[in-house]
Amino acid sequence: xxxxxxxxxxxxxxCGGRVTRTRTAVLAVLFEAGRPISHDEIGAALDARGxxxxxxxxxxxxxxxxxxxxxxxxxxxxxxxxxxxxxxEGHQHAHFHCDQCGRVFCLESLQPAIxxxxxxxxxxxxxxxxxxGVCPNCHGPLPSATESNxxxxxx
Numbered sequence: 299x300x301x302x303x304x305x306x307x308x309x310x311x312x313c314g315g316r317v318t319r320t321r322t323a324v325l326a327v328l329f330e331a332g333r334p335i336s337h338d339e340i341g342a343a344l345d346a347r348g349x350x351x352x353x354x355x356x357x358x359x360x361x362x363x364x365x366x367x368x369x370x371x372x373x374x375x376x377x378x379x380x381x382x383x384x385x386x387e388g389h390q391h392a393h394f395h396c397d398q399c400g401r402v403f404c405l406e407s408l409q410p411a412i413x414x415x416x417x418x419x420x421x422x423x424x425x426x427x428x429x430x431g432v433c434p435n436c437h438g439p440l441p442s443a444t445e446s447n448x449x450x451x452x453x
Contacts, residue, residue, distance in 0.1 A: 304329060304383075313366040323349040324359050325368060325383060334372050334380030334393070334402040372428070374402050392427040398436035405429070 306325035307317045315321065327343040328335070335343075337356060344351050360381050363369035371379045372393050380402045392405040 309368055310366075313368065315362065315366060318359075319349065320344075320351055320355055320359050321362065323347060323351075324356065325363060328363075328369055328381060328383035331382070334370075334374075334382040336374065336378055336380055340381065372402055374400060376400060392429060394429045394431070394433065396433035396436055397430055398432050401433060401435075403433065 306322040306329070309325065310317050310321050323344055324340060327340055327347075331339070331343075337353075337360070340360070341351065341353070341356060344356070360369065360371070360379075364371055364381070367384055369381050369383055371381050374380045374395065394403045394405055395401075396403070
């Protein structure tokens with residue numbers, strides 16, 4: 299579900315950033331997507347809008363948006379970054395990776411309370427919680443246990 303539309307130019311200006319055509323268009327694309335999308339998907343959306351861009355400018359724009367907390371990034375199952383606009387609540391939620399189609403979804407209703415369980419002396423800077431499985435749009439069996447194990451971290 300797409301996020302509530304907010305004015306990208308105002309958000310960029312509020313961060314003290316230069317309001318450029320690329321920054322406003324990229325942030326608008328991210329708000330309209332409503333889920334984390336890849337660099338290529340963002341590029342295609344910009345092309346469809348007639349917004350000229352190159353790969354380097356797009357990467358720099360995404361880095362700027364992330365560094366100013368207007369967007370967040372999450373690694374997809376293919377280890378490529380996906381980007382999503384940050385809503386009013388900030389970025390404090392889990393993600394779901396569909397093992398069939400490769401899409402990544404924000405699970406806004408799942409907000410981990412990890413910081414409360416850290417040992418004394420530890421300070422949380424950032425946390426990532428990801429679930430893997432099959433999204434409602436994909437049908438079929440889950441990947442085999444062997445395929446799923448390749449993404450697990452050995453303890």
